[in-house]
Amino acid sequence: MEITEQDGLTVATVSRDEAEDGAWRARAAELDLVRLGEPGTEDAVLHRLGFTARPKWVNWVAPLGGSPDEWLASLGGTERRNVRLAHRFVAAEGMRLEVHQGLTERQLDAFLPVYDEQIAGMPRGRNFARKHRDRLLEGADGLLSVFVHADGGADSPLVAGSLWQWRPAESVLQLRFSAAAADARSGRVMRAAYAAAFDRARAGGLGYASLGNDPSLFGHVVQPGLFTFKSRLGFRALPSEVLNPELAGEFQDRFLSLRALADPSLVVAWGELRGRAPGWPAAADGPSPDLLVLTGDGRAQGLPSTGFRRTRVLAL
Structure with a gap:
């Protein structure tokens, strides 16, 4: 022993x-x-x-459905309301939501401090995005990037972002990393960012989305709240x-x-x-x-x- x-x-x-x-x-x-x-x-x-x-x-997976309405209809009533409120919140706050095919060094370096702060707030968080910075840039052409800025200004601070792997052979858009400022998380901004990624994947002919890989024990390195969030968005582990x-x-x-x-x-x-x-x-x-x-x-x-x-x- x-x-x-x-x-x-x-x-x-x-x-x-x-x-x-x-x-x-x-x-x-x-x-x-x-x-x-x-x-x-x-x-x-x-x-x-x-x-x-x-x-x-x-790995958390779900079909994207044939349209945004079809995907929304697959969710429970409370989560459908949360997604709609997320879109309204982003619009009401004047935030700028951008979807990019690829990832530039400038975009990644704006994202990483938000990710750093989020990981620092976790009891056992691990900063894999910072560790794999060079690898992300090397594979940038195969990524989809979604960013939400505080307002429409050219130098507006980033409040949320997500980096996704485009996997056409499997017809999957797979989440690599996501992060949001604390006030953005409470305002459901990540739901709006995810929905935008799903829309782009659907338009690009992909059939499924993945919310990435997690340890199978929720309550240690990753927490039950993450399990609940992904499950209520209609994803299966x-x-x-x-x-x-x-x-x-x-x-x-x-x-x-x-x-x-x-x-x-x-x-x-x-x-x-x-x-x-x-x-x-x-x-x-x-x-x-x-x-x-x-x-x-x-x-x-x-x-x-x-x-x-x-x-x-x-x-x-």
């Missing part, structure tokens, strides 16, 4: 024999989760030992390997504590997709994964569960 600290989580990695023997129990008070280090353990064994198999990463094979892989975890996690935390589990996830684009309309809700009181009211085969609640 090996005990390590991973971004604030205390993890005990055990072998199959150690899991069977409960070797971790003597140290349980100091652990947040136990991870089975032998991949591919049978589902029946995992269930008996209290472990959950989950993809390491999930699928194993990232469907669109990004380099992100394949799984964890087999037994969760013990919420000390280092949000309450509730959300785990996208394989469910029936384990070992037989369909390829793209069949996965877009294929089986859904399972959702595991980790909570201190055993309740999960108000959490979105659309897009999942089943939802299970685990009280810790």
Whole structure:
């Protein structure tokens, strides 16, 4: 058994024999989760030992629909209202929303400080956009950029932006990075920016949008609010390997504590997709994964569960 600290989580990695023997129990008070280090353990064994198999990463996908109205009609009533309010807010505030095919160095350098500030406000945020600045510019021709400025002035400050990968072979527009100033997020500006990106993708003949890849545990590095936002926009979480094979892989975890996690935390589990996830684009309309809700009181009211085969609640 090996005990390590991973971004604030205390993890005990055990072998199959150690899991069977409960070797971790003597140290349980100091652990947040136990991870089975032998991949591919049978589902029946995992269930008996209290472990959950989950993809390491999930990708959020949704059809764009044939028109903006068709996409809006696919959303719940509250989210349709939020999108409409977002457009009204941008117009009422005199903001300038721009959509560009490609990305210039000047545009990226205006975006990165907004992204820096957003990441700095996250307990365990990681600044991948800043890290991959040169790579983004090298692949700029394959990007779609959406920027929202505070007003119509030529030097108006940027309040929100998003960078998207144009993937014609898969008929997908995939989000790479997005950021907004705190007051812009509260004003729903990102919804307006996303809708503009979807419009451009639809006009360009793409059939699907992706809101990018996230760890399958929401409540640690990424938070449940992000899960809720993406889910309510009509997106389904699928194993990232469907669109990004380099992100394949799984964890087999037994969760013990919420000390280092949000309450509730959300785990996208394989469910029936384990070992037989369909390829793209069949996965877009294929089986859904399972959702595991980790909570201190055993309740999960108000959490979105659309897009999942089943939802299970685990009280810790």
